[in-house]
Amino acid sequence: MAHAAAAALALLVFFCAQARDAAVHVVDAAATLSQGQSLGATDKLVSAGGTFELAFFTPTGGDPSRRYLGVMYAQSTEQTVPWVANRDVPVSAGSAYSATVTAAGELQVLEGDRVVWRTDNSATTTSPGTAGGEQAANVTLTVLDTGNLQLAAGDGGPVIWQSFDHPADTFLPGMSITLDRRGGGAVRRTLFTSWRSPADPGTGDFTLGQDPLGSAQLYIWQTTGGQNTTYWRSGQWANTNFVGVPWRSLYVYGFKLNGDPNNGSGVMSYVFNTYNSSEYRFMLHSNGTETCYMLLATGDWETVWSQPTIPCQAYNMCGANAQCAAAADGGQAVCTCLTGFEPRNVSEYSNGNWTQGCVRSSPLPCGGEPNVSGAGAGAGVGVGFADLPGVKLPNFAAWGSTVGDAAACEQSCLGNCSCGAYSYSTGTGCLTWGQDLLDIYRFPDGEGYDLQIKVPAYLLETGSKRRRWTTVVVAVVVAVAVLAGCGLLLWKCRRRIKEKLGIVVGSEETKATQPSLLPLREARQDFSGPKQTDQEEAEGGKKFELPIFSLETVAAATGDFSADNKLGEGGFGHVYKGRLPGAEEVAVKRLSRGSVQGMEEFKNEVILIAKLQHRNLVKLLGCCIQGEEKILVYEYMPNKSLDGFLFDPARRGLLDWKTRFHIIEGIARGLLYLHRDSRLRVVHRDLKASNILLDHDMIPKISDFGMARIFGGDQNQVNTNRVVGTLGYMSPEYAMEGLFSVRSDVYSFGILILEIVSGQKNSSFHHMEGSLNIVGYAWQLWNADRGERLIDPAILPACSVREALRCVHMALLCVQDHACDRPDIPYVVMALGSDSSVLPMPKPPTFTLQCTSSSDRDGIFPDKVDESYSACDLTVTMLHGR
Structure with a gap:
């Protein structure tokens, strides 16, 4: 029981x-x-x-x-x-x-x-x-x-x-850092608080948020013994970045400021919106460091930038009226008083304690005497401005909202006895400061903003004389060193010089038989590629050296540049088929004397493409420079370029959907190598169908690197006044503002996808149902759930419509107006390789480039070949962005 x-x-x-x-x-x-x-x-x-x-x-x-x-x-x-x-x-x-x-x-x-x-x-x-x-x-x-x-x-x-609305230590896309000053009482702020330690998520000692005074700066405060002290500040917002992080354009990530700092009773918010919400994050670490991370396709996190990581980046390291510069090893802070200032406490200064900062060595005159400005000014009276370039601007700036240019900003400071310094830039506008200048960091690489410090005019005169003498002495020392070095080099190379002179000034017979020997040797030296580090030389063996062909060899290989061997032509010049003495078939690209492209593009391509090795990039075999001749020798692509198939009604049927999809994937992998996997990190800037070559197996090869640019390790966007590329393939921010980045290539790649799917040129959709180009037309069809109408009728019967529509979807994501809305190439490659991931909705296009068609179009797929030509095939090499 x-x-x-x-x-x-x-x-x-x-x-x-x-x-x-x-x-x-x-x-x-x-x-x-x-x-x-x-x-x-x-x-x-x-x-x-x-x-x-x-x-x-x-x-x-x-x-x-x-x-x-x-x-x-x-x-x-x-x-x-x-x-x-x-x-x-x-x-x-x-x-x-x-x-x-x-x-x-x-x-x-x-x-x-x-x-x-x-x-x-x-x-x-x-x-x-x-x-x-x-x-x-x-x-x-x-x-x-x-x-x-x-x-x-x-x-x-x-x-x-x-x-x-209740964040912890991480700032994610879609969040905001808000300062709400409505109501006139205590301000309400969004605050981020660090973990207690990397292994303990409890509330830590560091907090990040907006300046409660409304300067629109971000601050990190440290809590010690119940007291809050300023640990770091971002500096003023300059439209695309913070002045304390000048090398990083946060705007390209979708980071921007909403609200007016001058409105003392309004709301200001920093918002953060990217294409992929999981791609970036900002994290406040338990040691007080703010770090921006990017999620790689491998699932690892890459550090984009981080501050403060050295003493000078911490708040006001050297006290008032002093600047902080990192020592040569990048660690120890080196403090110096600003021009016109001296240590407040000499004994503390000698002990390395700069917390008391500096004071003016003599008072500023104000009123009565005429003012003098300019670095070289100085009449013994009045005041002028000493230039302090490349710095993080001081704290507690006053913004002159009514001042429109640098000259007016200078006059505004001159006319105000309380103004101790000013700075003007297009990003910040006119900023002025009182007598004490706090938290100035001198960037090591010339980044940052220029600060003009008001000083008595006689200091500028003395400084100018001192600088002139210093310049003379330095110039003399450098000249002596250069002459001594040249003499030593000539002495060591005397035998080689004699041999070279013997060839050049020898008999007439020698001149006739070897006219290009000296220029070729010089070319070999000029085009030996970027200087390698010791580590790179150890890893890669001998220093890179590109083979140089003589003009006679190239001419013989191409039948003296016979028209029968001509493969095509472009903005660079003509391309010929050739056969080297070893029976190797090559493509010879000859710069036309009337070409708008010149030595810069030629040298750029030689240096870049010879250093890049990938199965989806064309291989450069060598070059030739002699007189006005500039020639590149490539591996031969028997199927020529992609446009020869896509835009020829008689041949586009040879590219079935499976081949087209493999071409799309191959181009994406080539861009992935250029943007992420190669050590040079290259932006192509002229990606289009005619620059995609096809080998015997229809494997795509990206070619024509004459307009490409190398990005630095911490660069994500560059501004240029020399806009190059092809109309119709240019991204809006590049065509209009001269801003280019890896996502400019993504835009061009999106256009390419649409051309590959449709078999039509981007420009051939001019005036088609109100669309200026293929982007507008594709959006209309896709948004109306009629995307299959975009697929080339030549391949539609045997095409995977689902796969093609997914490519159209990806293309529309790539051609979105704003760079921050576009995916990066790692995401594109991942998404193309998997049909299980859900693609986000693209935004409707609002920007298109008007192209002048050679004829009006009555249908999407014309019967006549000549009706597809357009002025948008033109390559632009000197368009100036605003």
Whole structure:
């Protein structure tokens, strides 16, 4: 009897436990959590695109007995947690803990029956007619692909609480850093707080937010002993970047300021919107460092920029009226007083303590005497301005909203006795400062902004004389050193010089038989490529050297540049088929004497393409320079260029859909190598169908690097006054503003995809149903769910319509107006290789380049070849952007 009772009791306990588990746990990897449902120890919510997940976790390296509820990246190779709910009240790993959406519409973290954390939003979720928050509307909890955790009332109802309004240590796309000064009382701010340590998500010592005084700067404050001190500031916002981070254009990531700093009762917000919400994040580390990360296709995080990482980047390291410059090793801070200032406390200064800063060595005259300005000015009276270039501008600036140029800004400061300095740039406008200048950092590489410091005029005169003498002395020393070096070089190379002179000034017979020997040797030296580091030489062996062909060899290979061997022509000149003495077939590209392109493009291509090796880039075999002849020798592509197939009605049927798709993938892989995988990081700038060559197996090869540009390791966008490329393929920001980046190539690639799918030129859609080009027409069809009409009729019967429409979808993402909205090439390659990922919705195009068609078009696919030509085939090499 006792055994039976015990068995019954055990069975009852088992069923109760099962019932409890059924009530607590939800389906693993669900998208939402409804009222009455709970998230258990091993459960998780996953966003619709699989980017983020909500689950309990223990921080890497943390106490395994402590558990936290957090939003995490699902695709990162390392644990990355941008938001934590119960960061200061962990639950015990050995307890019965869960997260639940209550009947009152709150999200709560429970440990047993104890509520350890809650959203406390019941007042906003109470249903009409109820009292005390006992019952709420149908509330669901969802984790979005942006990383935002939302509680929403009803089916598609309003958001009643979201984690983006209660950030932790991470700034994600879609969030904002807000300063709300409405109401006249205490300001309301969005604040980010660091973790206590990398293994403890508890509230740390560092906080990031906007300057409460409304200067639109970002600050990091450190809390020590209950006191807040300024640890770092970003500097003023300059339209595309912060003056404290001048080399990084945050605008290309979708980072911008909304609101007017001059409106003392308004709202200012820094917003952060990128194409892919999981691609970038800003994180405030437990040591006070703010870091921008980029998620790579491998799932690893790459550091884009980080501050402060050296002492000079910390706030006001050298005190007032002094500048901080990093020592040669990049570490130790070197403090110096500004022009016109001296140490406030000499004894402290000698001990390396600069906290007291500097004071003016003599007072500024004001009124009575005429003012003198300019670095070389000085009449012994009045004041002038000493130029301090390449710095992080001081704190506490006053913005002159009515000042329109640098001269007016200077006069504004001259006319104000309280003004101690000014700065003017197109990004910041006119900024002026009072007598004390705080937190000035001198950037090591000439980046930053110019600061004009008001000083007595006699200091400028003395400084000018001193600079002139210094210049003379330096020039003499340099000249002596150069002459000595040249003499030593000539002495060491005397035998080689004699041999060379013997060839040049020898017999007439020698001159006749070897006319190009000396120029070729000089060319070999000129085009030996970029200088390599010791490490690169150790890894790559001998220094790069491109083979040089004689003009006689090239002429013989091409039948003296016979018209029968001519393959085509372009903005560079003519291309010929040739055969070298070893029977190797080559393509010879000869610069035309009347070409608008010249030595710069020629040299650029020689240096670039010879250093880049990839199966989807054309291979450069050598070059020839003799007199006015500039010739490049490439591997021969038997199928010539892609446009010869796509835009020829008689041949485009030879490219079936499978081949076209492989060409699209090959071009994408070539761009991936140029943008990410090669050590040079190249932007092509003239990607188009005629620059895609096809080998015997129809493998695409990107060619023509004469207009390409190398980006530095920390560059993402460059401005140029010399816009080059082909109309119709240029991105809007490049064609109009001269701004180019890797996403300019992405735009051109999107145009290429549309041309490959349709078999038509970009410009052949002129005036087609109100569209200026293929982008507008493709958008109209795709948006109306008629995208299959864009597919080339020559391949439509055997085409994978689903795959083609996915390519059209990707192309429309690539050709979006704003660079920050376009995907990068790693994402494109990944998405093209997998049809399981969900592509986001593209934005409708609003910018198109008007092209002049040679004839009006009556249909999409003409019967006559000549009707497809357009002025947009023209390559532009001297278009000046604003």
